[in-house]
Amino acid sequence: MIAIAPAFEGRCKLGILKLEGIRIESCPEVMQADVNEFCRRRTKFFDLEHATEIPGVQKARELFRRLGTDPNKTRPCSETFLRYVLRSGKFYQVSNLVDLTNWSSAEIASPICIYDRAYIDGDITLRSGAEGETFESIRGKRMDVIHQPILADQAGVFGSPFADSARTRIRHETVEALAVWFTLSEYSNRALLADIETYTERLIQYKIGQPGQTEIVT
Numbered sequence: 001m002i003a004i005a006p007a008f009e010g011r012c013k014l015g016i017l018k019l020e021g022i023r024i025e026s027c028p029e030v031m032q033a034d035v036n037e038f039c040r041r042r043t044k045f046f047d048l049e050h051a052t053e054i055p056g057v058q059k060a061r062e063l064f065r066r067l068g069t070d071p072n073k074t075r076p077c078s079e080t081f082l083r084y085v086l087r088s089g090k091f092y093q094v095s096n097l098v099d100l101t102n103w104s105s106a107e108i109a110s111p112i113c114i115y116d117r118a119y120i121d122g123d124i125t126l127r128s129g130a131e132g133e134t135f136e137s138i139r140g141k142r143m144d145v146i147h148q149p150i151l152a153d154q155a156g157v158f159g160s161p162f163a164d165s166a167r168t169r170i171r172h173e174t175v176e177a178l179a180v181w182f183t184l185s186e187y188s189n190r191a192l193l194a195d196i197e198t199y200t201e202r203l204i205q206y207k208i209g210q211p212g213q214t215e216i217v218t
Helices: 029-045 048-053 057-066 077-088 096-108 189-205
Strands: 002-004 012-020 112-116 124-128 134-136 142-144 149-153 156-159 177-184 210-217
Touching (some): 002 012, 002 210, 012 189, 029 096, 048 077, 057 177, 077 096, 096 189, 134 156
Parallel strands (some): 002 124
Antiparallel strands (some): 012 210, 134 142, 149 156
C-alpha cells in the first residue's frame, strides 16, 4: 500500500509502476544513442544560466515549495540531472534501468525515482521528514531530511525526490523494482499515465524488464 500523508494531500500526486523480470546490465548502445540525442537537443537550446527555463522545471520547483522545501537549496533530482547535462553535454551512466529512469526524469523535468522492491519493508508513505530522521544516500552521505519530502516504509526513510537511498538502490541482482513519479496535484491523470507509458515502452524496447501494475495515488 502507498499513501500520501494528510499534510501533503491536495498538493501532489504520485505515479506508481511496478517492474518485473528485470535484467540489470550496462546501458545498451541503441539506448545510449537516444540519450545522446536528448542531450544534444537540450544543450542546443539551453545552458546552465537558463536551466530554469526548460519546460517542466518550474513545475517541479513548485512541487518542492508546496511540500515545504526550498528548491534553491534542495533541487529536485530531475533538475540535478538536467544541470549535469547542460554542464557536461552528456549523461552519466550507471546501469540500463537507472539510466532509463534518470533520462526519463530529465526529459519531463519532473522527479522519477526507482527502488529495489526486495528492500522495501511494508507499506509506503510520502510524508515530511521528522526531526532526527536521516538516510544514507548512494554516495555514502548521511542525509538529514527534517521537513523534506521523503518516502518511508516500516523500517524508516528509504527514498526521496531529491536523492537516492543506499538501502533501496538498484543492484546488479535486482529483479523487481518500483518506479515513482512525483508531480503536482493538478497535473492530469491522463498526462501522468502518458509519461508512465513512454517509460514502459522504453523498458520493453531496450529489453530491461516488463511493466507490472500501474497506480496513481492522490
